Amino acid sequence: MALEYRAWQEGDDLELIQLWGGPESAVAEQFRGSFRTPSDNPWNRCITVVDQGVPVAAGCVYGAALHPDRLWCYIEVAEDHRRAGIGSTLLTMLQHEAAASPSGVTALRSKVTPGTTGAAFAEATGFSTLQRSRLVVVAPGALAAPAFDDAGGPQLEEAATGSVELTRALASFYETVHAWDRADITLGRAQQLFLGDASGAGGAIVLRDKPKDDGGTIAAFAISYTQARTDDPADVLLGYDTALPPSEQQAAVASMIAMLVHQYPIQLELDDSMEALAAVVEPLLATGSARLAAPETLVVANG
Known part of the structure; x- marks a missing residue:
């Protein structure tokens, strides 16, 4: 069956956490709290990927009041669904959402921990390092x-x-x-x-x-x-x-x-x-x- 890409719904977090398990880094744990139903004030868009009725992945993009030149984004995919193009598809969809944002900002930023799957995905999709924080x-x-x-x-x-x-x-x-x-x-x-x-x-x-x-x-x-x-x-x-x-x-x-x-x-x-x-x-x-x-x-x- 084809995967379904839909807007985030209440309760998706509970199902996804059961499938995802514990976060692979403190950064991932922080970003997981960013998933919510789409809103225009403050602006955010979150997308859930569903496989045979079960949420397996999600991505979100939202603004940052202090740093207006880029939007924050985060994507997480269940381990058994990785390397199947889901993350890349989500990223493309989030970029389309960003292009329609009220700010008109299309550049994206995120945070990753070196050596994690998130860091590898960011590098593979053309993200480059802006800053290191310790x-x-x-x-x-x-x-x-x-x-x-x-x-x-x-x-x-x-x-x-x-x-x-x-x-x-x-x-x-x-x-x-x-x-x-x-x-x-x-x-x-x-x-x-x-x-x-x-x-x-x-x-x-x-x-x-x-x-x-x-x-x-x-x-x-x-x-x-x-x-x-x-x-x-x-x-x-x-x-x-x-x-x-x-x-x-x-x-x-x-x-x-x-x-x-x-x-x-x-x-x-x-x-x-x-x-x-x-x-x-x-x-x-x-x-x-x-x-x-x-x-x-x-x-x-x-x-």
């Missing part, structure tokens, strides 16, 4: 804590998560380190997604090049998304002023990390585009003072 745990005492004084040098201070100055620094950092996939991040969006109550932000500290009263600006900042201190690594977003000279960027990042890991470990997301952060963390990974918390992921795109 989740890194930095051990306590990995860097010696710097000395701060009140004599006009660098200053470390707490910052309110509602601070306009912090929001501006975060938005500028995010936009710069995502030049590989243009970010449309306003101050309001930065506040909502990274600093507001719904974001889970629990507190923030900033490192200034000199006291604020002397015109000091934010050289680096750290936002914690861990509400209670435990021995587990605290989840931290660390950013810095990308307008500074590279050596000063690295010095600010190193000072911030040293303070954060004085007693406890932290967990950071590190994209290769975060050059100053990578320059500080790479040697720590090489010496074992930092480790990967999960397999690396790649953002891939077909345009």
Whole structure:
């Protein structure tokens, strides 16, 4: 019997998970949550493949508010139905759906874990790597804590998560380190997604090049998304002023990390585009003072 390609329906996820089993990667687990009935607000299209009444594969495509130049897409096929052209057919159908999207955006992006079937499929269908991302745990005492004084040098201070100055620094950092996939991040969006109550932000500290009263600006900042201190690594977003000279960027990042890991470990997301952060963390990974918390992921795109 011929396969049926139809719009996603409620309950498809329960049948597909029974057939698919556990996800092959954290990326796959995350994307599985993107399947839903087609919608125009927010825009998404999801397609289910049915074999003799049983869902065996699915694909979805949807927009990304922060990165408007590409649409997210994901495809998964049951193991016993792979290498039969189902994935390629789904991709073609999703591209047709994308062409009719309100944004007019046709380029697609996805995330894959190297060595998985998803990565192999992406490569075979012409997707190329845009960015590598790693989740890194930095051990306590990995860097010696710097000395701060009140004599006009660098200053470390707490910052309110509602601070306009912090929001501006975060938005500028995010936009710069995502030049590989243009970010449309306003101050309001930065506040909502990274600093507001719904974001889970629990507190923030900033490192200034000199006291604020002397015109000091934010050289680096750290936002914690861990509400209670435990021995587990605290989840931290660390950013810095990308307008500074590279050596000063690295010095600010190193000072911030040293303070954060004085007693406890932290967990950071590190994209290769975060050059100053990578320059500080790479040697720590090489010496074992930092480790990967999960397999690396790649953002891939077909345009």
